[in-house]
Structure formats: structure tokens, C-alpha cells
Amino acid sequence: AQSVTQLDSHVSVSEGTPVLLRCNYSSSYSPSLFWYVQHPNKGLQLLLKYTSAATLVKGINGFEAEFKKSETSFHLTKPSAHMSDAAEYFCVVAQGGSEKLVFGKGTKLTVNP
Amino acid sequence: KAGVTQTPRYLIKTRGQQVTLSCSPISGHRSVSWYQQTPGQGLQFLFEYFSETQRNKGNFPGRFSGRQFSNSRSEMNVSTLELGDSALYLCASALGGARTDTQYFGPGTRLTVL
Numbered sequence: 001a002q003s004v005t006q007l008d009s010h011v012s013v014s015e016g017t018p019v020l021l022r023c024n025y026s027s028s029y030s031p032s033l034f035w036y037v038q039h040p041n042k043g044l045q046l047l048l049k050y051t052s053a054a055t056l057v058k059g060i061n062g063f064e065a066e067f068k069k070s071e072t073s074f075h076l077t078k079p080s081a082h083m084s085d086a087a088e089y090f091c092v093v094a095q096g097g098s099e100k101l102v103f104g105k106g107t108k109l110t111v112n113p
Numbered sequence: 114k115a116g117v118t119q120t121p122r123y124l125i126k127t128r129g130q131q132v133t134l135s136c137s138p139i140s141g142h143r144s145v146s147w148y149q150q151t152p153g154q155g156l157q158f159l160f161e162y163f164s165e166t167q168r169n170k171g172n173f174p175g176r177f178s179g180r181q182f183s184n185s186r187s188e189m190n191v192s193t194l195e196l197g198d199s200a201l202y203l204c205a206s207a208l209g210g211a212r213t214d215t216q217y218f219g220p221g222t223r224l225t226v227l
Contacts, residue, residue, distance in 0.1 A: 032212045043117075044203065044218040051213070090156065099144060099210035100169040103156035 002027045002093045004074075006104040014112050019063075019078040021107045023091030026072065032094035033074045034101070035065055039087040047089070050074065061085070086111045115139065117206050117219035125225045131192040134222045138185050138206030144168075145187040146211055147179060150201040150221070159202075162187055163210065191224075199226045 007022040025031055035047040048059025055067045061084075065076045074091060091104040118137045126132050138145050146169075147159040158171040162181035179189040185206070191198055201221045208214040 043220050044205070046215050046217075049215075094212040097212070098169050099146070099161050099163075099207075099212050100158050100171065101146070101211050101216075102158065103148075105155045 002031055002095045002102055004033075004091045004093045004102065004104040006089075006091050006107050008107050009105065010108050010110070012110040012112060013081045015083055016080050019076070019081045019085065019109065021076040021089050021091075021109065023074045023076065023104060024072050025074055025091075025093050027093065029097075030069075032097070033065075033067065034092040034094075035059065035063070035074075035076050036090045036092055036103075037087050038090065038106075044090070047076070081109075081111045083111050083113065085109060117204060117217050119202075119204050119219040119222050121222060122220065123223045123225075125227060126194050127227050128194055128196060130194050131190065132194060132224060133188055133190045134202055134204075134224075136187045136189075136204030136206075136219060138187070138204075139217055142206035142208055142217075143185055144207045144210045144214075144216075145181055145185060146205045146207075146216065147187070147189050148203040148205070149173075150203060151199075156203075159189065161211070168210075194226045196226050199224060 004025045032051045034049045038044045048057045050067045058064045088106045120135045144163045146161040161169040165181045181187045203221045205216045205218045207216040
């Protein structure tokens with residue numbers, strides 16, 4: 001079965017420095033992968049998704065992720081963190097080509113002034 | 114365009130009772146998914162409906178059920194509530210499905226079981 005592992009439960013960065021949130025996936029074939037963000041007291045929002053097109057995927061708010069099949073990774077990056085990026089981020093895989101999404105445990109991002 | 118709405122936003126029940134949660138998707142969206150979010154288990158998929166048919170199901174006991182109406186509105190029901198059912202229940206809608214289209218989430222229903 002498809003699954004995702006988010007390697008860090010908490011990440012803390014300073015404003016203006018790069019952000020790296022790590023995610024590894026397991027899948028028996030080419031997966032559909034997503035990153036979602038959940039701000040405090042706000043709903044979940046799709047940041048970006050990979051569905052077997054370009055391996056470098058650009059999302060909203062300056063985030064991007066690179067699909068690396070050889071490393072089974074889908075890490076999320078942003079060149080320069082902003083205070084408004086503080087939130088919980090979820091790496092997600094669609095199971096078996098279906099519409100069933102399997103969420104990782106989440107990474108809480110803290111941005112320090 | 115109105116977003117995904119969920120009612121009620123907060124609910125308190127006691128063990129053994131049953132509860133029904135409602136979700137109104139974005140107009141035109143035919144796929145509705147339900148998720149349970151808890152601090153211990155994180156976000157877990159419950160089920161997905163498309164055009165009134167359950168298309169996908171997660172690993173939850175039969176006490177959890179759902180349905181979708183012809184206008185795409187969806188309800189989920191939990192019978193014989195247990196303390197462990199306390200959670201945030203999230204509904205999400207998409208045009209054709211969460212994998213192929215952007216999925217939009219509602220604010221959730223916070224269920225507390227006493």
C-alpha cells in the first residue's frame with residue numbers, strides 16, 4: 001500500500017532563510033503526490049501536486065517540490081521563509097491510483113523573526 | 114463562489130449516542146471526501162462519494178457511514194459513539210476527485226464525546 005513518511009515533526013527557521021520539509025513515499029508504481037498546508041484555525045489548503053508530468057512542481061506562495069523517483073522523495077522547499085508560512089504541512093499520496101488520499105503525520109513549521 | 118460548508122461546527126455527545134454531520138460542497142463539485150483528524154492518528158481518510166456512490170472507503174468500523182444526495186450534499190453518520198471518536202471531522206470537495214482535481218476543505222466539525 002502507498003504511504004508517506006514526513007521525516008521531521010517540527011522545523012524551525014528564521015524569517016528570510018530557506019525552508020526544507022522532507023517527505024519520502026512508498027509506492028509500487030508512479031504515485032500522485034501532494035503537499036497540503038493547515039494554518040491555525042483555518043482549513044486545509046492544497047499547496048501543490050505531482051501527477052507524473054514535470055518532476056519540479058511549483059505551488060502557491062513560492063513553494064515548490066521535486067519528485068525524485070530514485071530517492072522516493074518529494075521534499076517541499078521555499079527560498080525565503082515568511083512569517084505567514086508558519087503552519088502545519090502535510091505530505092500526501094493518492095493510494096493505488098484512487099481518490100483515497102493518505103496523509104503523512106505532518107510537519108509543524110515555525111518561523112522566527 | 115461559496116466554499117465548502119459543514120454543519121454543525123461544534124457538537125457534544127455522550128457515549129452510545131449517534132451523530133449526523135453535514136457537508137455542502139462547492140457548487141458543481143461531484144466528489145465529496147470525509148476525513149477524521151485527531152492528535153494521535155493525524156488525518157485519516159474515511160470515505161469518498163461521487164455522484165451518490167461510495168467510490169472509496171478507509172479503514173474504519175461499520176459504525177461510520179455516509180451518503181451523498183443528488184445535489185452532491187453529503188452526510189456522515191457515526192452510531193454508538195465511543196470516546197475515541199472525539200475528533201475534527203473534515204469534509205472536502207472536488208470536481209471529479211481529489212487525485213485529479215484540486216480538493217477544497219471545509220472548516221470541519223469538532224465532535225466531543227463525553
